[in-house]
Amino acid sequence: MKVACVGGGPAGLYLSILLKLRDPSHDITVHERDPEGSTYGWGVTYWRGLLDRLQEHDPESARAVEENSVRWRDGVAHVGDRSTRHRGDEGFGIGRHRLLEILAARARSLGVRLEFECEITGDAPPAADLVVAADGAGSALRTRHAGHFGTDVRAGRNHYVWLGTTKVLDAFTFAFVETRHGWIWAYGYGYGPEGSTCVVECASETWTGLGLDRADEAEGLVLLEKLFADVLDGHPLTGRSAPGARAPWQTFRTLTNRTWSRDNLVLLGDAAHTTHYSIGAGTTLALEDAMALSAALRDRAALPDALAHYERERGAALLPVQSAARHSAQWYENLPRYIHLPPERMFALLGQRHSPLLPYVPPRLYYRIDRAAGQLEALRRLKRWLGPRVARTVQARNLAAREENDGPAPSGPGAVRGHSG
Incomplete structure (x- = not known):
């Protein structure tokens, strides 16, 4: 089978690996619009369950991912000048660049062609037996047929920005800071000896009250470094914009689709669905999509049957995750309801934020x-x-x-x- 994967992120690369492992005769090309190694982002997080599933499907890439990951068990919450620490499940962090390097090298070793700086538009999809849209939440291939896919996008209320820091955090860290314009908070986790990922979030009135809507990225970073000085310990925050450019603050877009395939075109990862970053599941879900799609293609001879089975399986698996993500986002949107509890109680309810009952009790x-x-x-x-x-x-x-x-x-x-x- 000739397969074209549009998008060189974790989902597209891992699918190409699994397809080649199951049948080396597949002709597979991954098309990525950006130059190799140019991906933005600092680190991604995942949990032990994903590592176990990677081990089942491809021990070689699983071993490389684990060897290049850091791990933690503690969660720490800083609320103003109060702090609490709790023991939790084992979590992992890995640099996004390193993860893509590992998957790209594994794909190449199996005979997958990787074509960088190759942008595929919805008007000119590649000629192949199967075209996989793994080109993210803004997928051009999906957008071209948005009516067929039944794409629905809903924006959250809070504003957030994805940053990095050279501070190496030893636990999954939450920091909540009160300002005269309201609360602002950060989620942080280490991904290697070079630093940590730091996502900053706040309500719209806090964002505008602090002037973050008007500041360029450098000005915004200076302000955020002051607000989170106790957690950063003098380390800087890093962004990704050009000098003088506005920081890429945005509201989270929850994307769903009524169906995931059209003829020989199928959606994968963020092109098919997004879940709020506060549950740390984006990369995991993308890789699990790849596992499910490769298995469906192996087990069912007819392409329509394989794609329908993949959609049913992943749709059912996503329901509880999407529910958890929705309630998690709403917990942060209603932070004043919880923030004045004693830190250990607030942190306990932070861990319960996926509960559909919590908003009503x-x-x-x-x-x-x-x-x-x-x-x-x-x-x-x-x-x-x-x-x-x-x-x-x-x-x-x-x-x-x-x-x-x-x-x-x-x-x-x-x-x-x-x-x-």
């Missing part, structure tokens, strides 16, 4: 209910753990007492009868 009451439920679950786990051990201990004591009174117990099938407990 007073935060202090929700916290108490959640704590009580957690204690009950801990008791249930303890009971499940203790149950077999207590039963074995009681059985051993009963047997010892019986032997003491009656002599050794008989052996053999059917020797012990009566109640179990």
Whole structure:
């Protein structure tokens, strides 16, 4: 099969790797509009589950990704001059440039052609048996047929900007700073010895009140460095705009599509769906799309059947993630509802931000209910753990007492009868 992947991000590159691994005779080309190595961005985050799935599909690239990642288990929240730290699940960070280098090298080693500085427009798609639109949320191939795909884009309320810093954070870090125009906050995580990713977000009135809507990027970075000085420890923030240009602040666009394919054209990754950055799932979902599409193409001989199966599988898998992302975004949009709680309580509800119940229950009451439920679950786990051990201990004591009174117990099938407990 001749395959053209439009977009050289993680989704397109990983799909090309998986297709070549399953059938080296596939003729695969990845078309990327930007020069090689020019991608913007600092680091991406993912969790242990993704690494396990990468290992199942291609151990070689999984090993390279893990070796070039940093990891953490702690989450830290700074709220004004108060802080709290909690132990959590194992998380990973890797530089976006390094991730793309790993995937590009693996694809080339398998015989995939990579064509950089090659822009594909919706009016002139490449000739291939399968054309994969992996060209991001602004996909030209999808936009050309937006009516067919049923594309829907909804903007969030808050403004955000994606930045980097040379400060190497040792935990997934949240920092909330109060200004006279409202709260502004940052999410940060390390991706290597060179630094960390730092996403800054605030409500529209805070953005305009601080003058960030009028400042160029350099002016905005100076202001943000002052606001987050305690977390940055004197390290600078870095942007990506040309000197004098406005910082690329934007509102997050949640993108969905009614269908994901049209004839031999199929959507992949952000071209098909976006989920709010606050759940850290974008790269994971893109790679999982590639896994599902490659498996569907392997298992179903007819292309329409394969694409329909891929869409059904990924659509079902995305439902809980999209719900979690929607509630997470809304939690931050309603930050004043939670921010004045004690830090450990605020951080606990930050961890519960995916809950559809949380917006409708007073935060202090929700916290108490959640704590009580957690204690009950801990008791249930303890009971499940203790149950077999207590039963074995009681059985051993009963047997010892019986032997003491009656002599050794008989052996053999059917020797012990009566109640179990």
